Structures are given as structure tokens and as C-alpha cells.
Amino acid sequence: MKSANTKINRRSFLKVSALAGGGMVLSFSWLAGCKPTAKEMLAMPKEWFELNSYIKIGDNGLITLFSPNPEFGSNVKTSMPMLIAEELDVDWKNVMVEQADFYPERYDRQFTGGSQGIRQGWVPMRTAGATARALLVAAAAQTWSVPSSEITTSNGEISHAESGKKAGYGEMASLAAKMEIPEDIALKEIKDFKIIGNSKKNVDGKNIVTGKPMYALDKKVEGMKYAAIVHPPAFGMKLKSFDKESVSGMSGIIDAFSINLFKDDYRRNFFDTTTFPEIIAIVGNSTWEVMQAKKNLKAEWEEAPKTEFMAAGFGGNATEVTIPAGLENTSSHKARMAEYINKPGNVLRRDGDPEGQFKNAHKVIERTYSAPFLAHNTMEPMNAFADVKGDKAEIYGPTQAPDLIRGTIEQALGIPKENIQINLARMGGGFGRRAYSHHLVEAALISQKIQAPVKMVYTREDDMSAGVYRPTYSATYRAALDENNNLLAFHVKAGGIPESPLHANRFPAGAIDNYLAEGWDIPSNITIGAFRAPRSNFIAGAEQSFLDELAEEMGKDPIEFRLELLKRAETDPVGENNDYVPARYAGVLEMVRDKSNWKSPQANVHRGVSAYFCHNSYVAEVVDTVVKDNQPVVENVYAAVDCGIVVNPDAAANMGEGAIVDGIGNAYFGEMAFENGAPTKTNFDKYRMIRHKEAPKKIEVHFVQNNEDPTGLGEPLFPPVFAALANSLYKATGKRYYEQPFAPQLEMQNLKM
Amino acid sequence: MATYNLKINGKSLQVDVDPNTPMLWVLRDHLDLVGTKFGCGIAQCGACTVHMDGNAVRSCQLPVSAVESSEITTIEGLSEEGDHPVQKAWIEHDVPQCGYCQAGQIMSAAALLKSNPSPSDADIENAMNGNICRCGTYTRIKAAVKTASQNL
Ligand code: FES
Ligand code: FES
Numbered sequence: 089m090k091s092a093n094t095k096i097n098r099r100s101f102l103k104v105s106a107l108a109g110g111g112m113v114l115s116f117s118w119l120a121g122c123k124p125t126a127k128e129m130l131a132m133p134k135e136w137f138e139l140n141s142y143i144k145i146g147d148n149g150l151i152t153l154f155s156p157n158p159e160f161g162s163n164v165k166t167s168m169p170m171l172i173a174e175e176l177d178v179d180w181k182n183v184m185v186e187q188a189d190f191y192p193e194r195y196d197r198q199f200t201g202g203s204q205g206i207r208q209g210w211v212p213m214r215t216a217g218a219t220a221r222a223l224l225v226a227a228a229a230q231t232w233s234v235p236s237s238e239i240t241t242s243n244g245e246i247s248h249a250e251s252g253k254k255a256g257y258g259e260m261a262s263l264a265a266k267m268e269i270p271e272d273i274a275l276k277e278i279k280d281f282k283i284i285g286n287s288k289k290n291v292d293g294k295n296i297v298t299g300k301p302m303y304a305l306d307k308k309v310e311g312m313k314y315a316a317i318v319h320p321p322a323f324g325m326k327l328k329s330f331d332k333e334s335v336s337g338m339s340g341i342i343d344a345f346s347i348n349l350f351k352d353d354y355r356r357n358f359f360d361t362t363t364f365p366e367i368i369a370i371v372g373n374s375t376w377e378v379m380q381a382k383k384n385l386k387a388e389w390e391e392a393p394k395t396e397f398m399a400a401g402f403g404g405n406a407t408e409v410t411i412p413a414g415l416e417n418t419s420s421h422k423a424r425m426a427e428y429i430n431k432p433g434n435v436l437r438r439d440g441d442p443e444g445q446f447k448n449a450h451k452v453i454e455r456t457y458s459a460p461f462l463a464h465n466t467m468e469p470m471n472a473f474a475d476v477k478g479d480k481a482e483i484y485g486p487t488q489a490p491d492l493i494r495g496t497i498e499q500a501l502g503i504p505k506e507n508i509q510i511n512l513a514r515m516g517g518g519f520g521r522r523a524y525s526h527h528l529v530e531a532a533l534i535s536q537k538i539q540a541p542v543k544m545v546y547t548r549e550d551d552m553s554a555g556v557y558r559p560t561y562s563a564t565y566r567a568a569l570d571e572n573n574n575l576l577a578f579h580v581k582a583g584g585i586p587e588s589p590l591h592a593n594r595f596p597a598g599a600i601d602n603y604l605a606e607g608w609d610i611p612s613n614i615t616i617g618a619f620r621a622p623r624s625n626f627i628a629g630a631e632q633s634f635l636d637e638l639a640e641e642m643g644k645d646p647i648e649f650r651l652e653l654l655k656r657a658e659t660d661p662v663g664e665n666n667d668y669v670p671a672r673y674a675g676v677l678e679m680v681r682d683k684s685n686w687k688s689p690q691a692n693v694h695r696g697v698s699a700y701f702c703h704n705s706y707v708a709e710v711v712d713t714v715v716k717d718n719q720p721v722v723e724n725v726y727a728a729v730d731c732g733i734v735v736n737p738d739a740a741a742n743m744g745e746g747a748i749v750d751g752i753g754n755a756y757f758g759e760m761a762f763e764n765g766a767p768t769k770t771n772f773d774k775y776r777m778i779r780h781k782e783a784p785k786k787i788e789v790h791f792v793q794n795n796e797d798p799t800g801l802g803e804p805l806f807p808p809v810f811a812a813l814a815n816s817l818y819k820a821t822g823k824r825y826y827e828q829p830f831a832p833q834l835e836m837q838n839l840k841m
Numbered sequence: 842m843a844t845y846n847l848k849i850n851g852k853s854l855q856v857d858v859d860p861n862t863p864m865l866w867v868l869r870d871h872l873d874l875v876g877t878k879f880g881c882g883i884a885q886c887g888a889c890t891v892h893m894d895g896n897a898v899r900s901c902q903l904p905v906s907a908v909e910s911s912e913i914t915t916i917e918g919l920s921e922e923g924d925h926p927v928q929k930a931w932i933e934h935d936v937p938q939c940g941y942c943q944a945g946q947i948m949s950a951a952a953l954l955k956s957n958p959s960p961s962d963a964d965i966e967n968a969m970n971g972n973i974c975r976c977g978t979y980t981r982i983k984a985a986v987k988t989a990s991q992n993l
Binding site for chain 1 (some may be wrong): 864874885941
């Protein structure tokens with residue numbers, strides 16, 4: 089039996105008199121099956137007892153579990169409570185889930201991103217459940233005067249076999265809440281799991297399909313005003329002046345003013361990458377009216393000078409940040425990146441003598457891959473509700489990272505942290521974008537200025553042109569072969585604007601004797617940030633496309649070729665710090681080979697394969713393309729995933745399917761370009777998104793069954809799709825695709841896209 | 842400003858707004874029916890889809906003055922208990938991820954099934970192509986529409 093020390097989440101036992109979160113839409117697990125029968129319908133309890141900050145038990149046995157992490161669609165609001173419920177040993181039907189507010193005194197890690205929710209919550213969530221169960225058992229033992237060790241629990245019931253005594257959790261909850269918290273607690277064996285590993289429906293499913301208010305954009309309170317923002321039209325520009333008169337007097341308009349997110353003496357943190365610190369706010373009586381005023385507002389903009397400042401880095405160390413001046417263009421970005429095909433980068437890893445081997449090679453293959461900036465385009469545009477009065481602030485907004493914005497709000501408002509309450513709205517998508525939560529600061533500043541509650545909303549145009557993009561990248565791969573087509577050396581040189589996508593210690597590092605990895609970067613004033621599987625989302629596509637071409641050149645089956653390399657990395661690894669487990673990597677390739685029937689595809693099906701490791705998980709994918717009526721159609725995608733124990737299999741598959749669709753969409757269409765610093769696309773008429781017609785006709789997500797602790801899931805299925813698609817398109821059209829997006833090139837080949 | 846008498850989800854409701862105000866914002870800001878979502882404002886994403894006399898329309902491009910006596914149905918009024926076959930199928934297939942697009946998807950699907958109770962795959966793709974799902978739930982949506990079609 090695994091044992092966990094309860095100290096690790098002691099803070100969850102901190103008692104507070106009033107539980108936050110009242111009045112919100114309740115998420116009943118049993119409502120997921122549509123209308124409950126009268127018998128299923130448990131009445132609301134008369135009294136709730138709080139066992140720790142994750143668990144409340146009603147006197148009638150109804151359980152409320154608080155889901156700590158913000159929900160942006162990865163379904164943590166269902167899967168994290170499942171971990172608690174498993175160890176608490178309750179019937180999932182009697183569980184109700186509430187979104188916890190941001191409450192760092194009570195919860196450990198209220199952050200959604202990096203595919204870490206389940207991985208990092210795996211022990212703390214279960215410990216919270218097991219500890220509460222132990223308190224209930226102790227309460228029963230005391231009540232019945234029997235030893236705790238003779239007491240068993242099942243589905244929310246406590247029993248003592250010898251005396252035949254039985255009680256529901258509700259009956260013992262009041263006493264349990266007063267019992268001493270045990271120091272060490274036993275966690276269940278994997279084989280005893282009843283909830284983990286069994287698909288549970290989204291606890292908010294019913295709320296979603298009936299249109300219940302759950303998003304910050306849905307918030308409304310008495311006396312609330314509406315606000316729109318106007319930001320500079322281009323990167324490299326800032327506000328010079330604006331004419332308030334141009335909007336005053338318009339229907340429903342109350343005020344217009346500028347706000348500045350950062351005080352002069354504020355030291356920014358790593359996530360304070362807001363694009364435009366000074367913007368104009370327009371306040372009025374309705375969304376439509378402030379949006380109309382936006383169009384009328386007259387403002388003058390000027391070129392921003394180069395700025396330099398110190399910022400707290402990711403790990404807390406201060407780093408110097410330089411934002412160059414100037415209005416940038418995609419054409420010059422491309423030209424500057426292309427220079428690096430021949431220019432040296434910084435050596436990040438060298439094994440053996442790659443330079444010597446390239447000199448003596450019989451044949452050298454060199455290919456360059458590139459991809460543009462991408463906009464996140466969350467379906468719900470940035471927005472936030474704020475109510476700031478005097479020295480108190482309440483903020484309700486879509487944020488993946490409340491902890492990373494609290495300090496920014498504190499300095500912007502000049503209100504101490506303790507007086508700032510951030511409540512977590514369900515997000516209409518995140519994909520990394522909402523790790524940068526300056527929309528919360530903006531709403532708070534607007535509310536502070538007018539001393540009234542306000543809901544600020546970006547138009548789609550604001551959202552798409554305000555930055556925090558996935559950077560643009562380029563990578564050049566070279567392979568040296570001898571006269572027998574044996575691989576002698578491998579070289580990758582990858583960079584981007586403004587960061588390199590390279591993970592120098594990832595596969596195929598460790599599998600090739602002579603290996604060289606170089607990185608480079610070009611500074612820019614275009615604001616970038618995390619986008620689903622940062623860096624991996626480009627480099628996987630480049631690397632796995634190159635390996636495909638290399639395998640072909642060497643006359644090998646692409647899966648076989650990768651397995652050979654992985655065998656080498658497993659049995660006789662080259663170098664140190666290889667950051668993957670070759671056997672698990674090979675495992676997913678073998679699984680996808682099997683599931684897709686790799687060797688014998690259907691007639692007219694063109695298939696491509698790709699595999700990648702990131703966020704602690706291994707994924708291999710096969711894409712099947714057919715050409716129908718002159719149009720490439722993705723018929724099927726097979727994915728094999730090793731992410732350890734899968735908590736909620738059907739929801740996990742859903743997430744994986746979404747990542748695959750997202751990858752195909754971005755590979756085909758995703759692109760943001762710039763002219764004189766201005767984004768060339770500001771809405772979905774120009775920025776093409778994948779739609780129903782282009783989605784794969786079928787997706788199969790298969791999970792490797794093992795007993796490893798869970799690892800990431802939201803991101804790892806995304807990076808490999810790009811190459812699996814490119815490699816299958818090559819089979820379909822005879823052309824390799826080196827430059828994303830692919831659709832314009834396919835159209836040049838007279839294919840319909 | 843002008844006064845409009847609207848028929849929404851079977852109820853008569855009155856609003857006093859500018860005639861150009863899109864129904865999307867009338868619903869959301871003035872009538873507190875926030876299930877209908879804002880995604881693009883230019884009829885490109887489908888998040889704002891409602892029914893006007895049974896047909897799917899993009900409410901972001903529908904000025905309140907054009908509604909006149911038409912019957913508007915929003916996600917809140919699609920069924921009383923949230924048990925329209927499309928809603929039930931959405932739960933059965935556990936379609937939503939972030940959920941933000943789903944009210945629009947459901948309204949488009951319900952309108953499709955009303956006019957075409959047994960749609961083919963191509964019919965579904967055509968009818969639903971105006972609804973973007975950024976989370977990529979398209980394959981589940983298609984499966985759910987088929988399930989709903991069997992349970993009409
Ligand atoms: S908001 Fe109406 S179609 Fe996008
Ligand atoms: S479920 Fe998130 S946009 Fe469709």
C-alpha cells in the first residue's frame with residue numbers, strides 16, 4: 089500500500105468559517121445523465137461539514153468536492169475530483185463539484201497549463217480524499233467504541249462487520265470534522281480503483297448544453313457597466329493621444345480614458361508579457377454601445393522606443409528583457425531566419441565529431457522547415473469582470489494562472505494582495521493564451537477608475553491583434569550518410585523570433601554517435617507566449633518530417649527506422665541527459681503500428697507516421713489521407729499514447745481528438761503575418777480555422793495500459809500530428825511540405841482546400 | 842432608441858434599444874439570456890446561433906429591428922428540461938471540452954434535424970460548417986448528431 093504524508097497538503101486543512109463559491113452554478117455528477125429520477129435526486133443537506141478545503145459532506149451524505157484548478161476545457165473539473173472521490177471512497181453519483189475560487193492559502197497549485205494538472209495533483213488530491221476518509225473512520229470508531237482497523241468503508245458507507253454497525257458518511261461528518269488529522273495515510277492500490285480508470289461524464293455537461301452562465305463573459309451584477317478597449321494598431325507603436333470628445337455624447341457612453349498596466353517601479357514577472365501596457369478604455373451601458381464607440385474613437389499613435397527592463401524569470405531569477413523598436417514585417421522575418429541556414433548558431437549539444445563526419449560523408453541531406461506566428465484564437469475572447477471599490481477588489485475572469493497575475497493586479501491597483509479576490513471562471517478555451525492574464529488587470533483598472541463593477545470584453549479583432557502569439561520558427565536538419573546509406577551524423581540548427589524551439593536533449597539525441605544541435609534567436613517586439621506544447625509544436629513537425637525523408641533515403645520503413653534508433657538509445661545511449669525513456673517511446677510506435685495495421689493500409693490510403701515525447705508523455709500517430717474529388721481528406725487518425733494511468737478514459741480520448749484536430753487545422757491553415765507591425769488578420773474571415781468539413785472523418789486514441797503515475801495529456805497529442813499529416817500528404821501528392829501552413833501549397837498543386 | 846416586443850422562447854419580452862443592436866447583445870445584455878455566445882461578431886464562427894422561426898441564424902448579424910414578430914429560440918428555450926434529443930446526445934457522447942461553442946453547435950444541429958431528420962455525413966458537415974469549435978470536438982459532434990437523429 090502506498091502511503092502519503094499528509095503534510096504535503098496541510099494547507100488544505102486550514103479551516104475557514106465561510107466557504108467561498110456560493111451562488112454559482114452547481115455541477116452535479118449525476119445530472120450528467122440528464123434528468124435524474126426522484127429517487128436519484130438527493131435533497132440538499134441542511135448542514136455541510138468541511139473535512140478539508142477539497143471536501144464538504146452534507147448531513148445526508150451528499151458530497152461536495154472543490155476542483156482547485158481553472159477549467160479551460162481539459163476537463164480537470166471532472167478528473168481532479170475523481171481522484172479525491174476515489175480515495176474518499178464515495179459513490180460518484182452523490183458527488184457534486186464546485187469550482188474553487190483562487191485561494192492560495194488553501195490550495196497548492198491553481199494553475200492550468202503545461203499538461204500538469206493530473207500529474208501534479210495525483211498524490212495531493214488522493215491524499216485529501218484518503219485523509220478525509222480516515223477522519224470519518226476515526227469518528228465511527230470513537231462513536232461505536234471499536235478499533236479503527238476493524239472498520240471498512242464502501243461507497244460512502246462506514247461499517248463494522250463484527251457488531252453489524254453501519255453509518256453513512258453524512259452521519260459521521262460532523263464528528264469527523266473535529267477529529268485529529270493523521271500524519272501518514274495509506275493510499276489505495278491501483279487494482280482497487282473503482283472511479284479512476286472508469287469514464288465519468290463532464291460534471292458541467294448539462295450546464296453547457298443548456299446554456300447556463302459559467303464564463304466570465306456571462307457575469308452580470310446590479311449596476312455593472314460595460315467596457316471596450318482600444319490598443320495600438322501595430323506592434324512597435326504606442327499611444328500618443330486620443331480625443332475623448334470623439335465618443336462622448338454617443339449613445340450609452342459614459343467615459344473614455346487611458347489605463348497603464350505597469351507602474352514605473354514595478355518589476356515585471358515572466359508572464360507579464362503584455363503587448364500594449366497602455367490602452368484606451370471606453371465605458372458605457374452595454375457591450376454593443378461601447379463597441380460602436382470603439383469605431384469612432386480618434387486616437388494618435390506613435391512609434392515606441394526600444395525598452396529595456398529587468399523581469400523576474402521563470403525560475404525567479406531576474407533576466408534582462410529588451411523590446412526592440414521598429415515596425416516589423418513577415419517578409420523580413422523570413423529573410424532574416426533564412427540567413428541562419430548558413431550562419432552558425434549557439435552549440436547546445438555535441439556528441440562525437442559531427443563536423444568531421446559531415447566532411448567525409450558520401451551524401452548529405454539538408455532540409456529547412458518553417459512555420460509562422462500563430463494566434464491562439466480561443467473561442468471566448470479575452471474579457472473579465474471586476475468590482476473595485478476603495479481598497480477592495482473582486483475579479484472574475486478567465487485565467488489559467490491566477491497566481492501569476494495577482495502581483496500585477498496588486499501593483500496596478502495599489503491594493504494589498506489580501507484584499508484582492510480572484511474567482512475562477514470556466515474558460516472558453518485557453519491553449520496557453522490565458523496564462524497571460526492582463527485582461528484581468530485591465531478590467532480591474534477600469535473598475536477602479538469608475539468605482540463600479542465593470543465587464544470588459546475584447547472584440548475578436550482586439551483578441552486576434554493583441555498578441556501573445558506562438559513564435560515563428562525555422563529549423564534546418566542535415567544528415568550525413570556513407571556510400572551504404574548508413575547514418576554517420578545528424579545536425580539540427582533551429583531558431584525563431586524571438587526564441588529557439590530546440591530541445592537539444594530529446595530524440596534523436598542519444599541515438600546517434602555524431603550529433604550536433606545549435607540554436608539561435610532573433611529579437612522582436614511582437615509579443616509571444618506559450619501555445620499548446622510550446623516549441624514542441626513546431627520542432628516535432630520538423631524533426632519527424634525529416635526523419636521520414638531520411639528513412640526513405642536510407643530505404644527503410646519509417647517506423648522500423650525510428651525503432652532502430654530507439655533501440656540504440658536504449659541499449660547503448662550516446663551522451664548524457666537524454667530526456668526520454670526509449671522503451672516507452674518505442675512502445676507507442678509499436679502500438680500505433682499494430683492499431684493502424686500499418687503494413688496493410690486500405691487501397692488508395694496514403695499514410696504518414698510521426699512520434700514525439702513531451703510533457704512527460706509519449707505519443708505516436710498515423711494519419712491516413714485519401715484524395716477525393718481532387719481534395720485531400722483525412723480519413724482516419726490513429727494515436728497511441730503512453731501517459732501512464734488514465735484517470736478518465738473517454739474524456740482523455742476527447743482531449744486527444746481535439747489536439748489532433750487542432751494540429752491538422754494549424755498545419756493546413758494556421759498563420760499570422762505582419763505588415764508594418766500590424767497583424768494582417770483580425771477575424772475568422774481571414775484567419776482560417778479548421779471546420780467540420782476538414783476535420784478527420786475518424787480518430788482513434790489508444791492508451792498504453794500501465795501502472796505509471798499519470799503524465800501530461802492536453803498537449804502531447806498535438807505536436808506529432810503536423811509531421812504525420814505532412815508525411816501522409818507526401819504519399820498522396822509526391823511532394824514534401826516544408827513550410828507551414830500547407831494549404832496554400834496544396835492549392836498551388838491544384839488541389840481543393 | 843426604440844421599443845421592441847419580442848417573442849423569445851415562447852415568452853413576450855420588451856426591450857428598449859437602438860434599432861441596429863444585434864439580437865446577440867439584446868439577448869445577452871438586456872434579457873440576461875447569456876447562453877448564446879459571442880465569438881466573432883461577423884457571422885463567421887456560429888457561437889451566436891439561435892433559431893428564428895425554426896431556422897438557424899447568426900444573432901450577431903441580426904439587428905433587433907429585423908426580428909419583428911418572428912419567434913426566436915435560444916439554447917435556454919430549446920427544451921424545458923434540457924432533454925432535447927440533441928442535448929441528450931451531446932451528453933451521451935460527452936462532446937464539450939471548453940463548451941463555449943456548444944450552444945451554437947447544438948442550435949445548428951437542432952435546426953438541421955428539423956429540416957432533415959436523417960442527414961448524411963455530408964449533410965452534417967455542410968450544415969455545421971459555419972460553427973467553429975476551437976477545441977476540435979468535430980468528430981464527437983458528428984457522432985452526436987447521428988445519435989440524435991435516431992432518437993428524434
Ligand atoms: S459571433 Fe456570430 S457568428 Fe461569430
Ligand atoms: S468546445 Fe471549446 S470551442 Fe468547442
